[in-house]
Amino acid sequence: xxxxxxxxxxxxxxxxxxxxxxxxxxxxxxxxxxxxxxxxxxxxxxxxxxxxxxxxxxxxxxxxxxxxxxxxxxxxxxxxxxxxxxxxxxxxxxxxxxxxxxxxxxxxxxxxxxxxxxxxxxxxxxxxxxxxxxxxxxxxxxxxxxxxxxxxxxxxxxxxxxxxxxxxxxxxxxxxxxxxxxxxxxxxxxxxxxxxxxxxxxxxxxxxxxxxxxxxxxxxxxxxxxxxxxxxxxxxxxxxxxxxxxxxxxxxxxxxxxxxxxxxxxxxxxxxxxxxxxxxxxxxxxxxxxxxxxxxxxxxxxxxxxxxxxxxxxxxxxxxxxxxxxxxxxxxxxxxxxxxxxxxxxxxxxxxxxxxxxxxxxxxxxxxxxxxxxxxxxxxxxxxxxxxxxxxxxxxxxxxxxxxxxxxxxxxxxxxxxxxxxxxxxxxxxxxxxxxxxxxxxxxxxxxxxxxxxxxxxxxxxxxxxx
Amino acid sequence: xxxxxxxxxxxxxxxxxxxxxxxxxxxxxxxxxxxxxxxxxxxxxxxxxxxxxxxxxxxxxxxxxxxxxxxxxxxxxxxxxxxxxxxxxxxxxxxxxxxxxxxxxxxxxxxxxxxxxxxxxxxxxxxxxxxxxxxxxxxxxxxxxxxxxxxxxxxxxxxxxxxxxxxxxxxxxxxxxxxxxxxxxxxxxxx
Numbered sequence: 001x002x003x004x005x006x007x008x009x010x011x012x013x014x015x016x017x018x019x020x021x022x023x024x025x026x027x028x029x030x031x032x033x034x035x036x037x038x039x040x041x042x043x044x045x046x047x048x049x050x051x052x053x054x055x056x057x058x059x060x061x062x063x064x065x066x067x068x069x070x071x072x073x074x075x076x077x078x079x080x081x082x083x084x085x086x087x088x089x090x091x092x093x094x095x096x097x098x099x100x101x102x103x104x105x106x107x108x109x110x111x112x113x114x115x116x117x118x119x120x121x122x123x124x125x126x127x128x129x130x131x132x133x134x135x136x137x138x139x140x141x142x143x144x145x146x147x148x149x150x151x152x153x154x155x156x157x158x159x160x161x162x163x164x165x166x167x168x169x170x171x172x173x174x175x176x177x178x179x180x181x182x183x184x185x186x187x188x189x190x191x192x193x194x195x196x197x198x199x200x201x202x203x204x205x206x207x208x209x210x211x212x213x214x215x216x217x218x219x220x221x222x223x224x225x226x227x228x229x230x231x232x233x234x235x236x237x238x239x240x241x242x243x244x245x246x247x248x249x250x251x252x253x254x255x256x257x258x259x260x261x262x263x264x265x266x267x268x269x270x271x272x273x274x275x276x277x278x279x280x281x282x283x284x285x286x287x288x289x290x291x292x293x294x295x296x297x298x299x300x301x302x303x304x305x306x307x308x309x310x311x312x313x314x315x316x317x318x319x320x321x322x323x324x325x326x327x328x329x330x331x332x333x334x335x336x337x338x339x340x341x342x343x344x345x346x347x348x349x350x351x352x353x354x355x356x357x358x359x360x361x362x363x364x365x366x367x368x369x370x371x372x373x374x375x376x377x378x379x380x381x382x383x384x385x386x387x388x389x390x391x392x393x394x395x396x397x398x399x400x401x402x403x404x405x406x407x408x409x410x411x412x413x414x415x416x417x418x419x420x421x422x423x424x425x426x427x428x429x430x431x432x433x434x435x436x437x438x439x440x441x442x443x444x445x446x447x448x449x450x451x452x453x454x455x456x457x458x459x460x461x462x463x464x465x466x467x
Numbered sequence: 468x469x470x471x472x473x474x475x476x477x478x479x480x481x482x483x484x485x486x487x488x489x490x491x492x493x494x495x496x497x498x499x500x501x502x503x504x505x506x507x508x509x510x511x512x513x514x515x516x517x518x519x520x521x522x523x524x525x526x527x528x529x530x531x532x533x534x535x536x537x538x539x540x541x542x543x544x545x546x547x548x549x550x551x552x553x554x555x556x557x558x559x560x561x562x563x564x565x566x567x568x569x570x571x572x573x574x575x576x577x578x579x580x581x582x583x584x585x586x587x588x589x590x591x592x593x594x595x596x597x598x599x600x601x602x603x604x605x606x607x608x609x610x611x612x613x614x615x616x617x618x619x620x621x622x623x624x625x626x627x628x629x630x631x632x633x634x635x636x637x638x639x640x641x642x643x644x645x646x647x648x649x650x651x652x653x654x655x656x657x658x
Contacts (some may be wrong), residue, residue, distance in 0.1 A: 004569035005550075006579050006588070008562075011611050012542050013589040016535035018596055022608040026615075026623055029495050029534055 066202045067093045067102050067118055070209050074105050074116055078297075083384040085297045089264045101230055101256040104209070109298030110268040113214040115228055115261040121206035127197070214263075224263055230256040267385050268296040272303070273398050279342055283334035293391055293398075295348070297382040300358055300391075302343065346393040348383065356383055358393075470533040477525035484525075485518045492534060496541040502614045503545035503561050504552075513548060517541045542612070565614055568635070572642040577652040588651060595645050599638065606631060607638050 023029035071090055075081065080088050087108040094102060104116040172191035200209050212228055231254060272292035280287045294301040346358040356379075390399045468487050476484035496517050500510035520540040530536035546562055553559030573579060579588065596604055606624065609615045617635070621628040646652050 002563075002566040002570055003573045003578055004566050006585075007569050007572060007592075008546065008566060008611065009543075010585065010588045010592050012539060012546070013585075014596055014608065014612060015593050016530075016532040018593070018604070018608060019535040019538060019612060020532050022605050022612070023495070023534060023538065025605055026609050026613070026620075028498055028613055028615075 066205050066207050067104060070116070070118060071104050074107075077381065078107055079382050083297060083382045084386065085267065085382050087264045087267045087297060089262050101259060103228075103259050103261060106261050106264060107298070108216075108264045108266045110266040110294065110296040110301070111216060111299060113216060113226070113261070113263050115212045115214070115226075117210050117212060117228065117230060117259070118207050119210060119230055119256045120208065122201075122208040123206060124201070124203055127201050127208055128193075214261075216263075216266075225260050226263060227258050228261045229258040266296055268294055269385060269388070269400070270294045271391075271398075271400050276305075277394060277396055279338075279394070281335055281338040283338070284331060290342070290393065295383075295385055295388055295391075295400075297385045298379060300348070300379070302339075304339075342394055345395075346391070348388045349390045349392065350384065350387040351389050352387065355392075473533060474525060474529055477521065478529070485522065488518060488521060488533075488537065489514075492537050495534060496537055499538055499541045499613060500545045502616070503542070503549050504558070505561055506558065509548060509552075509558075510545070513541060513544045516544045520544070542614075546614075561614055561616075565611060568639065569611065571636075571639045572646060573652060574643060574647065577647075579646070579651060579653075583651055591645075591649050591651060595642060599641075603634060603638055606634050610635055 020029065071093075075088075075090070078085055078088050085107075087110075088105060089107075090105040091103045093104075100119060100121075102118040104118060106116070107114045169191075172188055174188055201207070202209075210230070212230070214226055270292070271294075273290070276289040276291045278287060278289045289305050290302060291305055292303040294303065343358055347355050348358070349355050388400060390397050392398070468491065473484060473487045473491065476487060493514065496514045497510055500513040500517075501507070504510050504513065517537055517540045521537060524540075528536075549559035549562035551559070553563050596607065599607060602624070606620055609620045609623075610617065617631045618628050620626075621631045624631065626634075
């Protein structure tokens with residue numbers, strides 16, 4: 001019996017107001033949006049109008065200059081002029097300040113469409129909260145999510161912050177020794193946070209730049225535009241039955257509105273090799289063939305067929321606890337390692353003789369109903385895709401035919417340049433997604449018919465060492 | 468749905484009341500329960516008990532702040548369950564840790580006066596908490612009302628854990644002085 005039991009009980013009956021105020025401040029409860037009283041609202045509007053008339057010119061110049069600066073950064077990032085990138089679109093900036101959301105540009109890498117938007121005003125502490133959520137995943141904080149609305153349908157897009165480069169100093173990493181004695185380097189959250197902050201946020205105008213990502217497979221075939229709805233939500237992290245943290249979202253907290261985003265035509269070249277490259281995986285003595293590539297300014301995707309049903313689809317497994325699941329998982333990993341080794345020395349050669357190495361590999365899988373697979377990886381920047389004359393992989397050179405621009409135009413949908421373009425339409429698939437500048441890669445599981453891209457992270461998310 | 472509408476559902480004895488409550492405050496109540504019990508199943512049961520408790524309380528009650536009202540029910544259920552589990556040596560560590568810390572507020576050889584009414588003690592505690600500086604109040608309520616861990620509080624406040632520990636220790640010391648000054652402590656009797 002503790003003397004303080006009565007005290008603990010009495011604390012439980014603190015004023016409701018104290019409990020609720022602390023609950024909201026600390027994120028146990030979603031923050032409330034308050035609507036100012038009508039009289040106060042008029043006073044505020046009047047004051048705002050006077051201030052705006054005094055500062056209007058300056059605010060306009062500052063507001064527009066940050067948008068223009070970001071567009072310049074994006075052009076550099078995608079090397080738009082240098083590589084004659086046609087799958088990048090830039091939008092006219094508003095002629096006057098006012099909208100809380102400004103569309104800067106969009107880019108289609110053949111699998112994912114990136115829409116870059118500025119939103120403002122976003123208070124600095126709110127941004128810091130979002131970054132902390134991203135870096136620590138401890139939840140109970142407030143962050144932004146994005147909703148794409150296409151033809152009346154809705155899909156939650158992947159949330160990300162705009163970043164231009166990911167170079168970090170050695171001091172930015174911490175080395176952790178695993179239970180098995182191996183070591184891994186992890187990026188310190190504060191280093192990542194500082195980089196995010198420096199690249200995505202303009203404190204002077206309270207403008208946050210977002211990279212909103214649509215997966216082409218989630219858009220209707222042939223869609224030329226998508227609606228992008230940006231809003232903020234409170235997100236709760238709560239443990240599920242396995243004590244893993246899962247998200248729960250509250251109602252919309254702040255609404256920045258909806259804008260239309262053009263989906264640029266992808267600049268994808270699809271090439272099937274005359275002689276496929278056969279290879280085996282010594283781990284299970286099964287074989288596969290590399291039959292071709294899909295090249296775009298933003299990514300290279302390897303087209304593969306498997307000669308046997310070698311890869312159980314992890315999404316079909318109910319749990320990873322059993323020995324069978326563990327064995328299947330290990331088999332998957334052995335194939336990921338094998339494919340990574342296969343393309344480890346891969347490169348593309350341009351017409352001017354330059355050789356561009358393929359930046360590693362990363363994998364994802366579909367189910368077993370078909371032996372067809374795609375494996376892709378993104379360039380760290382872009383390449384002049386029209387100038388590629390050959391691909392070299394595992395010591396073999398595959399010459400590419402001259403490219404006919406937009407080979408699918410008018411025949412199939414734009415999204416067909418991704419996996420839907422294959423004759424084996426509706427096949428499930430693997431997609432490898434790289435982390436640029438990282439020595440790790442993800443294996444993102446997808447499942448047929450899955451419409452919510454955020455489910456990727458929940459469905460299966462593995463990080464494997466490539467070295 | 469607004470709180471008032473949810474309360475109206477309870478008063479109309481509509482089944483939708485619990486559904487709407489769970490949708491709006493399920494995460495909140497689960498967090499409180501999980502802070503205390505550190506176990507998913509126990510927390511879920513506790514949250515379900517909360518809905519039943521709310522169903523039995525409304526009517527006659529019409530809480531002005533539904534979140535706090537539900538949170539208090541959850542907290543009470545969870546603490547009772549936590550203490551019971553600790554007695555059976557099957558858990559309840561979070562509650563025991565909080566009790567041990569709060570024991571520091573009562574000087575050695577003293578006890579909370581048995582003749583003091585519970586309501587009097589509660590009012591005194593409200594005055595004490597209101598008198599605390601803003602940050603200290605946030606941290607104190609997070610720790611002893613929400614029974615959140617020092618580590619999580621530190622993360623949210625962007626303090627180091629040691630800073631939160633020191634702040635809580637200082638507040639407990641203030642509370643000890645306050646309880647004595649208010650005459651809420653009496654010499655402990657050995658029975």
